[in-house]
Amino acid sequence: MQRVLAISNRKGGVGKTTSAINIAAGLARLGHRVVLIDLDPQVNASRGLGVTGVDVTLHGALLGEHPLKAHATQMPNLVVVAGSEALSGLEQLTSGVPNREYLLRTLLTPWRERCAFVVLDCPPSLDLLTVNAYACATELYIPLEGQLYAADGVSKVLDLVARIRQRLNPQLQVKGMFFTRFDKRKILRRETAEELRSQYPDLVLTTVIRESILLGEAPHLGQDIFSYAPESAGAVDYAALVQEILVR
Numbered sequence: 001m002q003r004v005l006a007i008s009n010r011k012g013g014v015g016k017t018t019s020a021i022n023i024a025a026g027l028a029r030l031g032h033r034v035v036l037i038d039l040d041p042q043v044n045a046s047r048g049l050g051v052t053g054v055d056v057t058l059h060g061a062l063l064g065e066h067p068l069k070a071h072a073t074q075m076p077n078l079v080v081v082a083g084s085e086a087l088s089g090l091e092q093l094t095s096g097v098p099n100r101e102y103l104l105r106t107l108l109t110p111w112r113e114r115c116a117f118v119v120l121d122c123p124p125s126l127d128l129l130t131v132n133a134y135a136c137a138t139e140l141y142i143p144l145e146g147q148l149y150a151a152d153g154v155s156k157v158l159d160l161v162a163r164i165r166q167r168l169n170p171q172l173q174v175k176g177m178f179f180t181r182f183d184k185r186k187i188l189r190r191e192t193a194e195e196l197r198s199q200y201p202d203l204v205l206t207t208v209i210r211e212s213i214l215l216g217e218a219p220h221l222g223q224d225i226f227s228y229a230p231e232s233a234g235a236v237d238y239a240a241l242v243q244e245i246l247v248r
């Protein structure tokens with residue numbers, strides 16, 4: 001069965017896009033067919049995989065102008081549905097459209113047989129785009145930057161998940177949270193990690209993504225970390241995270 005992974009947190013800058021790209025690439029690298037969907041009007045996931053200047057994007061597909069179209073990346077088996085800055089206007093443009101929470105879910109129906117995994121890079125806001133993501137996801141992963149108050153956004157995400165499960169998508173499961181940009185020399189971060197592990201014992205994954213300059217560089221060259229620096233700490237960490245996700 002196809003797995004649809006939403007990568008989401010209400011906070012910006014916590015590593016959602018970096019994780020969406022490299023989880024998608026990590027799965028593709030193992031031979032799974034993967035489509036990454038860029039739901040953030042900041043378009044970082046598309047750009048980070050070298051998909052720029054395309055006119056067929058998620059925006060037009062959500063508005064019913066054309067089917068969902070994906071673009072190739074450097075990683076075999078990984079394709080991207082490009083995002084668009086115009087996505088920030090979706091809420092207004094679709095007011096009055098019935099069942100607009102299910103627009104993405106409907107678009108993905110023909111993709112059930114085409115891809116084993118769909119990875120959704122969500123925006124930080126919990127608006128219609130995120131609701132569309134949660135309404136079609138089978139599972140949710142929350143990247144956390146290991147800082148004080150890292151848990152704050154989490155309760156809001158979990159509240160939204162509870163509402164979506166009731167109203168729109170009973171299938172949706174929160175499968176895990178993981179730390180990104182982790183620097184174990186920083187005591188503050190270590191304590192935050194321990195605190196979250198005790199608060200959500202079943203959800204905090206074992207793998208932590210270390211702080212690594214190469215992870216920040218790769219998207220500037222339109223590459224995932226496995227293509228850019230296969231021996232790097234970032235590649236090792238995301239490969240481990242993918243293994244953990246595969247057995248959850």
Ligand SMILES: Nc1ncnc2c1ncn2[C@@H]1O[C@H](COP(=O)(O)OP(=O)(O)O)[C@@H](O)[C@H]1O
Nearest residue numbers: 012013014015016017018181210211212215216
């Ligand atoms: N493990 C990491 N090590 C170093 N830099 C990182 C790491 N993860 C993310 N970054 C950088 O931090 C910034 C925010 O990450 P990003 O994935 O865009 O977060 P979000 O999508 O949650 O806003 C980006 O500049 C990214 O390159």
Ligand SMILES: [Mg+2]
Nearest residue numbers: 016017040044
């Ligand atoms: Mg992002």
